[in-house]
Amino acid sequence: MGKKELKVAFLLALRSLQRGSRSSVILTILIIGMCFTNMIFLPGLFNGIGQSITKQVVDYEIGNVLVSPKSGDQYVSDLGATLSLINGMPGVERATPHFTKGATLKYRQRILGASVRAISPNDEKSISPLYTKMIAGSYLGQDDTGEVIIGKPVAGDASIRQEDEFQSSLGGVRVGDSITIDYGNGYVKDYRVKGIYFTGWSQADSAVYVTSTDMALVDPKAVDNADYITVKAKPGYSETFIKNELIQYGVSQKVQTTSDLLAKSMGRALQSFAIINMVSLIVSIIITTVVLFIVITIKTINSRRQIGILKAIGVDKEVIMHNYGFQVIILGVLGIILGIIVTLGLAAYMAIHPVVTPEWSATLYITPMDLLVNSVILFCAAVVAGYVPAYQVSREDIQTAMRA
Amino acid sequence: MIAITDLQKIYRMGDVEVRALDGVTLDIAKGEFLGIMGASGSGKTTLLHMLGLLDIPTSGGIEIDGTDVSLLNDHEKTMFRLYKLGYVFQDYALVPDLTVMENVSLPAMLRKDLTEKQYHDASIDILTKIGMLDRQDHLPRELSGGQQQRVSIARAIVNKPDILFADEPCANLDTENSRMVLDLFKEINEEMQQTIVMVSHEDWHKEYFHRIIRLQDGKVISDGTTGTKAH
Numbered sequence A: 001m002g003k004k005e006l007k008v009a010f011l012l013a014l015r016s017l018q019r020g021s022r023s024s025v026i027l028t029i030l031i032i033g034m035c036f037t038n039m040i041f042l043p044g045l046f047n048g049i050g051q052s053i054t055k056q057v058v059d060y061e062i063g064n065v066l067v068s069p070k071s072g073d074q075y076v077s078d079l080g081a082t083l084s085l086i087n088g089m090p091g092v093e094r095a096t097p098h099f100t101k102g103a104t105l106k107y108r109q110r111i112l113g114a115s116v117r118a119i120s121p122n123d124e125k126s127i128s129p130l131y132t133k134m135i136a137g138s139y140l141g142q143d144d145t146g147e148v149i150i151g152k153p154v155a156g157d158a159s160i161r162q163e164d165e166f167q168s169s170l171g172g173v174r175v176g177d178s179i180t181i182d183y184g185n186g187y188v189k190d191y192r193v194k195g196i197y198f199t200g201w202s203q204a205d206s207a208v209y210v211t212s213t214d215m216a217l218v219d220p221k222a223v224d225n226a227d228y229i230t231v232k233a234k235p236g237y238s239e240t241f242i243k244n245e246l247i248q249y250g251v252s253q254k255v256q257t258t259s260d261l262l263a264k265s266m267g268r269a270l271q272s273f274a275i276i277n278m279v280s281l282i283v284s285i286i287i288t289t290v291v292l293f294i295v296i297t298i299k300t301i302n303s304r305r306q307i308g309i310l311k312a313i314g315v316d317k318e319v320i321m322h323n324y325g326f327q328v329i330i331l332g333v334l335g336i337i338l339g340i341i342v343t344l345g346l347a348a349y350m351a352i353h354p355v356v357t358p359e360w361s362a363t364l365y366i367t368p369m370d371l372l373v374n375s376v377i378l379f380c381a382a383v384v385a386g387y388v389p390a391y392q393v394s395r396e397d398i399q400t401a402m403r404a
Numbered sequence B: 001m002i003a004i005t006d007l008q009k010i011y012r013m014g015d016v017e018v019r020a021l022d023g024v025t026l027d028i029a030k031g032e033f034l035g036i037m038g039a040s041g042s043g044k045t046t047l048l049h050m051l052g053l054l055d056i057p058t059s060g061g062i063e064i065d066g067t068d069v070s071l072l073n074d075h076e077k078t079m080f081r082l083y084k085l086g087y088v089f090q091d092y093a094l095v096p097d098l099t100v101m102e103n104v105s106l107p108a109m110l111r112k113d114l115t116e117k118q119y120h121d122a123s124i125d126i127l128t129k130i131g132m133l134d135r136q137d138h139l140p141r142e143l144s145g146g147q148q149q150r151v152s153i154a155r156a157i158v159n160k161p162d163i164l165f166a167d168e169p170c171a172n173l174d175t176e177n178s179r180m181v182l183d184l185f186k187e188i189n190e191e192m193q194q195t196i197v198m199v200s201h202e203d204w205h206k207e208y209f210h211r212i213i214r215l216q217d218g219k220v221i222s223d224g225t226t227g228t229k230a231h
């Protein structure tokens, strides 16, 4: 095939699309576009959910790397030494301990169970964007005692009657109010609500935060012990790098990356996502292939006489085959472009209106690589679907074709 | 130039056997303007199809320019048609999706020995000659039968083929346009020693032919030169 042949094949393809049935061209492009969207939408949504869960777990729970007690121990002990060791390592943005106690909150007539998380506010700022999520009052100061910040669902809304609440709350706590925290074992303490926050991550929103300094007064173990240490990586450092580094430097606790933990806890869910993604991919490919096969087959059947004429005046069968090939390529490319536009439109819409559940919120997460890979897959399917009938019809002998 | 020996074409449809060509033997010289006449159904189109490599004979041989065409494969036949032959179909056979201009230049576009300018100029030239230049952007379905026939003629001769086969090229033309076409054929025949094989019904066309053969039931029943001289 030389340049001239390809040029003629392209001209024939273009003319056939221009002067053939307009509606069939538009419908074909539409179907390919929708198949593309279908191929990429669900995986993109699942990725978005995964990304959003990961981000919230990193932001509000455990950072990038979690250092937890080695088996048999209840706490990460020798806290001061371990923290300064970790904080001195390259690639570590900040490490900070969490100490959590279950407790009962009391406000007026309301009682609510919640976990009280003791943090070191200054360090926590380097790890978690919680301090940016205050909707009333302010964040904890480093050495605040007798002060607490609480999640919006914990604070509740005074205008909603208790029996109408979706999630139990303290029924409308406001900044400055006093709440009582009963830690059990007879340890009860009153706190002033310094701030109310809302993150969208239900685990964090249904907890309350006090400072480590305050917790040390409640439970002396909190001075040199932690339930776990969260470690935030500097940009450009991978979780695995930090994890290996920690182990190498002799951190004797259990060290896990967030990805490891999520893979363990969400393994089943990820597997189901993978199956759903695969099904939507295969269905899209099959629909595209079948539609294009039918469209091109009908085209070739309807233009058998034309094919005969072309051969009779000296147009080679390769040119005739590529004519249909080009038609499929043009339809496929236009369909894929439509699909990309629709997908990006959906992604833009969902960035503004994410899918929100009480547990997490998610947008469509699609990378340029996803677009590229799916385009290539769909394009290949289209080419195969078009060339098979094109190959068959281009081989027909002139007399049979011309009399058709 | 063309040597035909004992050519047979038998169409079988169920039990019925049609001998469309029944032992045609014929030599056509280079530069000859040959007329083929005969009643409807006598086998004229069938003979032209065989010579134009559009169909395969049941038996017998065709040699064109020293090439036994039965030995050519599909691709070689296509290239033979593209470079050596021009064909005017009885039913015009224009490509419906292409404009007049595109129909005429299509075969020329594929030729490796022609530049874009060359075939463009040649197409304009031939469309002017047949009086269809002002319709160059029209589609075949927007043309009358006679106009389509003229476009089909333009397409067949734009490449200046060594041999031109024309199957009743004037069937849908008035006398004036028929003369124009025949004069055009005569011109290229004289200028370029082009061989022309033309099927015709009209008696007055004889004055253009060097030689006329008559077919009847697939056989040659007469073969004779006319007063017109070959060059």
Ligand SMILES: Nc1ncnc2c1ncn2[C@@H]1O[C@H](COP(=O)(O)OP(=O)(O)OP(=O)(O)O)[C@@H](O)[C@H]1O
Residues within 6 Å of the ligand: B011, B012, B013, B018, B019, B020, B038, B039, B040, B041, B042, B043, B044, B045, B046, B047, B090
């Ligand atoms: N594809 C075919 N299948 C069966 N019979 C055919 C076929 N093509 C031609 N014939 C038969 O062969 C014979 C010769 O046909 P042909 O088309 O060569 O005639 P013709 O001389 O060109 O006639 P006309 O002047 O009407 O064009 C006819 O009897 C015709 O019915």
Ligand SMILES: [Mg+2]
Residues within 6 Å of the ligand: B044, B045, B046, B090, B167
């Ligand atoms: Mg005929």
